[in-house]
Amino acid sequence: MPHAQRIDEIRRQVTETFARMQVPLPDQFRESILIRKGSYCGRRFETDGAYAIWFLEEDEVKFYRTLHSPATVHFPPMESSRIAA
Numbered sequence: 001m002p003h004a005q006r007i008d009e010i011r012r013q014v015t016e017t018f019a020r021m022q023v024p025l026p027d028q029f030r031e032s033i034l035i036r037k038g039s040y041c042g043r044r045f046e047t048d049g050a051y052a053i054w055f056l057e058e059d060e061v062k063f064y065r066t067l068h069s070p071a072t073v074h075f076p077p078m079e080s081s082r083i084a085a
Helices: 003-020
Strands: 030-036 039-047 050-055 060-065
Touching (some): 003 050, 003 060
Antiparallel strands (some): 039 050
16 A cells, blocks of 8 residues: 555544544544654654654554643742852
């Protein structure tokens, strides 16, 4: 099967799976080409709440959920420093 046809099948699978995962607007995702060590190795499909990665070599799509908000990081308060003159 030509590569372009396989990519179209993968996109349909991603849309259908995102819909089953109840991802809002499952057909409106961002798509990126993945390169490893200078060679094409797959695609990443990302939308709000989930992403999928298609691994070319294994011909496998893995789906993941993302957090709805970024993690909060708390830093300890900075102690004021005084410079003696």
